[in-house]
Amino acid sequence: MTAVTMDAKTSSISIFTGRIAHVRAWAYLGMIAGLAAMAMFSGDGYVEDNFVFQMFSMQGVTWMAGGAVFGVAYAFATSARKFRAFRFSEILVPWLDGAVLMVALMGLYTLFEPSEAMISYEDQSNLFSGRIVMTMNIAFLFSALCYIAYLFAPDSFIGKLGTITAWTGVYAGGSALLLRWYESYLLMGGDIGHAPVSNLYEVFILLFCIISVVYLTLESRHKARGLGAFVMPIVAAGIFFAIWLESIGQSDIKPLVPALQSYWMKIHVPLNFVGYGSFAVACGAGMAWLVRNRVENRNPDSKLLAILPSLKQLDQLSYKAVAIGFPAFTLATILGAAWAAEAWGGYWSWDPKETWALIVWLVYGAYLHARFSHGLQGKTLAWWCVIGFVVTIFCFVGVNMYLSGLHSYGQLT
Amino acid sequence: MSFINQTFKPILNRLGSMPVAILLLVLLAVASVIGTVLQQNKEQADYLFQFGPTWYWTFRALGLFDMYHTWWFMTILGLLMFSLSACLIRNTPRFLKEMKSRKGTMSDNARKHIDYKFDLTFGSKDKAIAAIKSSLPDWKWMETKVGDTLWLRGDKGRFQKWGYILVHSAMLVILIGGGMSVQFGFRGNMAVPEGGKESEISFLNGTSTEYLKMPFEIRCDDFEINFFSTGAPSEFRSTLTIIEDGKEVMTSDIIVNEPLYYKGVRIYQASFGDGGSKVNLNLFRLTKKGNVDTATGQIYTQFQDPYSDVSLEFKDFRPYNIENMAAAGEPKDFKDMGPSVDFVIRGEGLTPVLVRSFMNPFMMDDANQGSFIMVSKTGDARDFESYSLGLDFSNPKEWELFQSFIRKMPAEVASSQEAEQRANLNAFRAALDEVYGEVRPDDLPMLGNRVIQALRVLPDMPWPFVPILEDYDQTYYTGLQLAKDPGMDVVWIGSGVLVLGLCIMFYIAHRKVWIKIEEEDGEVKLEVTGMSNRNPVAFEQEFEDLEQQIKDAYEQGVSS
Ligand code: HEM
Numbered sequence: 001m002t003a004v005t006m007d008a009k010t011s012s013i014s015i016f017t018g019r020i021a022h023v024r025a026w027a028y029l030g031m032i033a034g035l036a037a038m039a040m041f042s043g044d045g046y047v048e049d050n051f052v053f054q055m056f057s058m059q060g061v062t063w064m065a066g067g068a069v070f071g072v073a074y075a076f077a078t079s080a081r082k083f084r085a086f087r088f089s090e091i092l093v094p095w096l097d098g099a100v101l102m103v104a105l106m107g108l109y110t111l112f113e114p115s116e117a118m119i120s121y122e123d124q125s126n127l128f129s130g131r132i133v134m135t136m137n138i139a140f141l142f143s144a145l146c147y148i149a150y151l152f153a154p155d156s157f158i159g160k161l162g163t164i165t166a167w168t169g170v171y172a173g174g175s176a177l178l179l180r181w182y183e184s185y186l187l188m189g190g191d192i193g194h195a196p197v198s199n200l201y202e203v204f205i206l207l208f209c210i211i212s213v214v215y216l217t218l219e220s221r222h223k224a225r226g227l228g229a230f231v232m233p234i235v236a237a238g239i240f241f242a243i244w245l246e247s248i249g250q251s252d253i254k255p256l257v258p259a260l261q262s263y264w265m266k267i268h269v270p271l272n273f274v275g276y277g278s279f280a281v282a283c284g285a286g287m288a289w290l291v292r293n294r295v296e297n298r299n300p301d302s303k304l305l306a307i308l309p310s311l312k313q314l315d316q317l318s319y320k321a322v323a324i325g326f327p328a329f330t331l332a333t334i335l336g337a338a339w340a341a342e343a344w345g346g347y348w349s350w351d352p353k354e355t356w357a358l359i360v361w362l363v364y365g366a367y368l369h370a371r372f373s374h375g376l377q378g379k380t381l382a383w384w385c386v387i388g389f390v391v392t393i394f395c396f397v398g399v400n401m402y403l404s405g406l407h408s409y410g411q412l413t
Numbered sequence: 414m415s416f417i418n419q420t421f422k423p424i425l426n427r428l429g430s431m432p433v434a435i436l437l438l439v440l441l442a443v444a445s446v447i448g449t450v451l452q453q454n455k456e457q458a459d460y461l462f463q464f465g466p467t468w469y470w471t472f473r474a475l476g477l478f479d480m481y482h483t484w485w486f487m488t489i490l491g492l493l494m495f496s497l498s499a500c501l502i503r504n505t506p507r508f509l510k511e512m513k514s515r516k517g518t519m520s521d522n523a524r525k526h527i528d529y530k531f532d533l534t535f536g537s538k539d540k541a542i543a544a545i546k547s548s549l550p551d552w553k554w555m556e557t558k559v560g561d562t563l564w565l566r567g568d569k570g571r572f573q574k575w576g577y578i579l580v581h582s583a584m585l586v587i588l589i590g591g592g593m594s595v596q597f598g599f600r601g602n603m604a605v606p607e608g609g610k611e612s613e614i615s616f617l618n619g620t621s622t623e624y625l626k627m628p629f630e631i632r633c634d635d636f637e638i639n640f641f642s643t644g645a646p647s648e649f650r651s652t653l654t655i656i657e658d659g660k661e662v663m664t665s666d667i668i669v670n671e672p673l674y675y676k677g678v679r680i681y682q683a684s685f686g687d688g689g690s691k692v693n694l695n696l697f698r699l700t701k702k703g704n705v706d707t708a709t710g711q712i713y714t715q716f717q718d719p720y721s722d723v724s725l726e727f728k729d730f731r732p733y734n735i736e737n738m739a740a741a742g743e744p745k746d747f748k749d750m751g752p753s754v755d756f757v758i759r760g761e762g763l764t765p766v767l768v769r770s771f772m773n774p775f776m777m778d779d780a781n782q783g784s785f786i787m788v789s790k791t792g793d794a795r796d797f798e799s800y801s802l803g804l805d806f807s808n809p810k811e812w813e814l815f816q817s818f819i820r821k822m823p824a825e826v827a828s829s830q831e832a833e834q835r836a837n838l839n840a841f842r843a844a845l846d847e848v849y850g851e852v853r854p855d856d857l858p859m860l861g862n863r864v865i866q867a868l869r870v871l872p873d874m875p876w877p878f879v880p881i882l883e884d885y886d887q888t889y890y891t892g893l894q895l896a897k898d899p900g901m902d903v904v905w906i907g908s909g910v911l912v913l914g915l916c917i918m919f920y921i922a923h924r925k926v927w928i929k930i931e932e933e934d935g936e937v938k939l940e941v942t943g944m945s946n947r948n949p950v951a952f953e954q955e956f957e958d959l960e961q962q963i964k965d966a967y968e969q970g971v972s973s
Contacts (some may be wrong), residue, residue: 121643122745188642222950255641261648262670316950327915334908343670345681345896346600347904348591350481352449362442366435373431399449 017090023075025089028096030071031064038063098171105175110182121187124252129183132176133205137239139169140208144236147228154307159225166212166232173209177202184253192255197269200400201251204242206270208235210277214324218281218317226308227317230291231284241397264339271332272357278325279364279385279392285318286385293379315378318385319371326364333357356395363388428492429499437493444489448480454617479617482595490588497585501578508574517557517566519927519942529943529956535967538563538930538937544966545928545939548959552926565928573923573946579914586907593900599625600896605633606688607888610656614895627678627895630656634664636685636889643747644735649682651891677897684892687712690730691886692754694770696878697806699871703816705809708880712754721877723760728767730754732887750775754882757792763875767792772882774805781805781856783863784881803867806881810848811860815867817844922947924955939963 015021038060054060109128113119118126146162177196185193196202215231218224245251292308309317336357337347348354367384370376427433451472460478461469476483524530535541545565546554552567601614612630615622635652654664655675667673673680694708696718708725710716716725734750751773759765769787776782784806787797804811821840823833841864845853854860871879922945929940941959945952 122739122747191641191647255643255645255647257645264670313950320950323919327912327919330915331912334912337908338905341898341901342672343681345672345679345683345894346898347594347901350448350453355445355449359442359445362438362445366438366442369431369435369438373435 016094018086021093022078022086022089023072025093025096026071026075027068028071028093028100030067030069030074032067033070034063034065034067035060037067102171102174102178105171106178106182109175109179113183113186116186119183119186121192121253124187127180127183127253129176129179130251132172132179136169136172136176136205136208137243139165139172140212140232140235140239143169143228144232147225147232151226151229151304151307154303159228162228162232163216163219163225166216166228169235170209170212170216173205177205177209180253187253188255192253194256194261195266197265198256198260199250199254200397201242201245203269203273204238204245206273207277207280208238208242210273211235211280214274214278214281214321215284218320222309222313222317224309224313224317227285227288227314230288231281234280234284262339262343264335264342268332268335268339271328271335275325275329275332275360276392276396278321278328279360279389282318282321282325282385283389285314285321286382286389289314289318289382290379290386293382311378315381318382322364322367322385326361326368329357329361329364333361353395353399356391356399360388360392360395363391425499425502428496429503434496434500437489437496441489441493444480444486447477451477451480453481454479494585494588497581497588501581501585505578508577512571512574515555515566515568515571517555517927518559518564519929524927524940524942527942527944529945529953531941531960533939533941533960533963535937535939536935538932540967541930541937541939541963544963548962548966549926561932563930565926565930567926567928569924570921571923573917573921576914576916576918576921579910580918581914583907583909583911583914587904587911590900590903590907593903594898595900598896598898598900600894600898601625602683603631603893603895604686604688604890605631605653605893606890607633607636609633609688609890628657629662629675631680631893632656633891636688636891638685638889640733640735642735643745644733644749649685649891651682651893653680653891653893677899679896679898681894681896682891683894686890686892687730688888688890689713690888692727692730692882693884694725694754694880695806695883696880697812698878699874700877703812703819705812706878707883718878721760723758723763723877725756725758725880728755728757730885730887732885734771752882752885754885755794756880758876758880760876764790765792766790767794767797768880769794769797770880770882772807772885774807775801780859781863783866786880801866801870802879803863803865803870805863806879807883810854811863814844814848814860815864815871817847818864922952924952926959 015024035055038054042059042063055064109132113128114126124130143162143165146158146165150159150162180196180202181193184196187193197206211231212235215228219228288308289311292305292311292314295302295304295308296311308314336354340349340354341347363384367381367388370384371381455478457478460472463469464472472478476485480486533541535544542565545567549567549569552569553571555566555568557564557566599614599616601616603611603614605611610630610632612627613624614627615624617623632654633651634654637648637650638646639648639650641647648668650666650668652664652666653673655662663675665673667680667682669682672682690712692710692712694710694716696706696708698704698706698720706720708716708718710725710727712727712730714727716727718724730752731754732752734753735747736750737745738748739746751771753769753771755767755769757765757767767789769789771785771787774781774784783801783803785799785801787799789796789798804815806812818841821843823836823840841861924945925943927942929942931938931940941963943952943956943959
C-alpha cells in the first residue's frame, strides 16, 4: 500500500527505482538462474566452446525466458513489502542493464566483422575489435583531459563531458573485450577460443574499464567529480603502455598454454583486477588529498578548493576504494591458490607473482589497521595509498618483466 | 597466579596492540620481497658463480636461497600468530558484550556530540510509533520506558563485530593449516617413461635433494601431446596405472589442471620429456667409397663410430618442429619441419657442437631444397644456425648419384672454363644414366641445383660423415608431481571464513537510532538521533531520507 502511493507521489516514474526496478532486477536474476540451470541440467550440458552460441539459440532463449518468468513472479510476490526493501534492486539493476547493453553492443559489432577470408590467425589486423579498442583509447584520453581542464576551469559542462566520455570508454572497452572473446573462436577453426583475460594487453583493457567503473560509481554516489583529474590520468598513462604493447605484437590472440586452460582463469583474473582497479582509485584519492592539503596550506583561496572534495571526503573515498578492492583481492588470491592447488599441486609455492600478491595484500591490510591506530592519519594514509599502488603496479607488470617464475605466461617477449 | 598475570599480561597486551600488528604485517611484506628478487632453490653452483664466495656464504648462512623455510621467516609468522591470538583474546569478549547489551536510552549530553539528529512533532503517539516502524521495516526495535518518556531504539547490522572475530580467527586458522601442510605433507617429482614404473619422488630440502618412497608404484601406459597448428602444445595427457602390492588398483588419464587422487596423494601432470626414444641415423661417409652406415642409439646414450674416434651423444628427439617461416613483420606462416634428433658430436680435433639433424628435406613452395642440419657452437639451442646440405639424403638415390658424379668428374684441370663445364655436364648425364637409367627424375632442374650445392658444402664438412636421422621409435617420459597436503582443507575453511568475515566487516554497518518520545500539551515530540560505526556518507543520506519518510508514513497512517 505504502509503495504504491509513494510511487504515485514521485511525479516522474523511473525504471531505475521502486517497484519497476524490483521487477526488472528479479527478471534479470531469473534469466541468469535460467542460464545456470541450462548449463547444469539441459540435454547437452555445458560445453564451454559452445555455450555462448547456445545462449542465443532457441534453447537458450527458452531457458532464460523461463527463468525470467520465475523472477518476475517472485518480484510480485514480494513487492507488497515496504519501498525501502527495493534498495537492493535499485542498486543492482543499473549494473545488470549495463552488462546487457555491453552484450548487445558486442552483438551489433559482429555485423561489421569483415568476411572470413579477411580474417586469419596469421594476420589479425582486420579484426573489428581493434577499432573499438582505438575508440576506447580516444575516449579515455579525452576524458582525462576534460577532468584536468575541469579542475582549472570549473565549468560544469566540461566536467560532465569528462564523465560521459569516461562511460563511453567503459562501454567501448567492455564490449571490445566481449567481441575479442567471440573473435578468438573465428580463428583457426575455433581451436583457440578463450576468454580475453590471457595476456597483458587484454587485462590492461579490463583494468582501464574497472578503474573507470569504480571511480565513476564513487563519483556519482559522492558527487566527487574533482577526483577524476587524479584517477583518469592513471588510465591515460596505462593507455600509452597498452599502445606500446600493441606495437610490439602483444595484442595478437594466441592459443592458451595448457596450464591456463581452466575455468579458474575466468574468475581469478577479473577478480584480481577488481582489486588492482580499486587500489588505483584509492591512489588517485590519495594524490588528490596530498594536492589539496598543499593547496590549502599555500594558497587558501585557490579556486581548486571549490572543485576538489574536502580532505575528509577524500580520505573516506580512498578508504571506500580499498574497502571494495581488499575483499575482492583477498578472494582472488584465495581462488588463485585453489587453482594452483589443482594445476601445480600446491596452493602456495612462494612463486614471485604469488609472493607479490601477498605483499600487496599485506600493504593494504596494514593500511586498514593503520586507519584504526591514532598515531597515523591524514597525510600518512594518503601516502600509504599512493605507495601501495606503486607496489601493486610492480606486482602486476613488474613481476612479469623482471622476475621469473611459474606465472611466466604474462611475460613480455 | 598473580606472577603469571603480571608477567604475561603486559606481553599479551603489547603483542596484541595495533602498532605491533602493523609492524608485523609490514615486516612480513618486506621480508617476502627478498625471496622474489633472489631466485629460490636454484643449483648451488649457480649461486656461487653469480655472487662469488663471500656473498654466497653470507647468503647461504642466512638461508636466503630457501628463504621461506628459514627459522627467522617462521619466527615472523609465529609472532603474527601470537599477535592474532592476543588481540582476539583481548577484543572478543568486549565485542560480544557490545553486541548483546543494548542501551535503550541516550543522555542529552551524549546527543549533543552526535551529528545525525532531527526533531519532529506529531499529533498521535501510536500512529507516530507505527510510522517509525514502517519507515525502517527490517530494523530491530526495543522499547524502554523512563517515567512518562518512551524510548525506541532501533538496530541494523548488529552482528557487524562478528566480522572482526571471523576475519582474525580465519587468519589464525589459515596459518595453522599452512603449518600442517609444511609439517605433515610432502611434495615431489617423479619421471616415468612410457611403459616404465616408478615409486620414488625426489624433492629439494634446503640445499640438498632428498628421496621418498611412495606406498604404491605408478606405471605410465601412455603419454600424448596434442598441438595447435602454431606448434604450441594444446594438451598433455598421461594414462597412469597405480600398482599396489603388485596388483593394478586403478587406471586413469590425467591432464594439466585435472589431477588424480589416490589414498590422500594427488598426482599432477607437471612436465614431460624424452623417455629414451630409439633413433637410427644414416652416416653418409665422406670418403672415396661413400658408403653408408647406420648409427643406432637411444636418447641419453652415446654412439661410438667404429671407424673413427667420433662419437655422438644423443640428447633429445622431437617428432615435430613447427616454425614460423615468415620474415619479421610479415604475416606468420607456420610449417612443420618434421622429426629431428639432437646430439653432441665429439672427436679428436673437433670442436664439440650441438647438432639437430632433420629426417626430411627442406621444402619451399613444393621445391625440394635438400636436407639440412642445424648446428649450435655454444651448445645452447637458442644459438642454432641452419646449414643446407644440398642433397636430399632421405632419398638414397641422390647420394648414389652424387657419388657416381664425383667419380665421373674429370680428374685433370680442363683447358678452358667452357671445356670444364661441358665435361662436368657430361659427367652428370653419365651419372644420371647410371643411377636412374632411362626414366629421369621429375625435378631434374632442382636436382641439378642440389648437387651443385652439395659440391660446394660437403667437402668442407669437419666430420667424416653426414649424420641424417633416418628412423625412430619415440617414447616420452611423463613428469609427475605427487603431493600430500593434510593442511589444505584447513586452509580452505579458513579462507572461506576470511572472505565471509571481510564482507561482513566492510559491507555491513552497525547503524543505531534512538528516538525519544514525549507527550506535551496533546502534542507528541520526537527526538531522533542516529549513529553508524562505518560508512558515514551513506548513513548521512539514509538518515536525511528518514525524516521525510517518517512524515510521509505518518500522514498516510492518519489519512487511512
Ligand atoms: C594477517 C592478519 C590480519 C588481517 C588479514 C586482518 C584484517 C583486518 C581487517 C580487514 C580489518 C578491518 C579494517 C576495517 O574495518 O576497515 C581489521 C581490523 C582490526 N584488526 Fe586486523 N587483521 C590481521 C591481523 C591483526 C592483528 C595481528 C591484530 C592485533 C592487534 C589485529 C587487530 C585488529 C583490530 C583491533 C581491528 C579493528 C577492529 C574494529 O574495531 O572494528 N589485526 N583487521
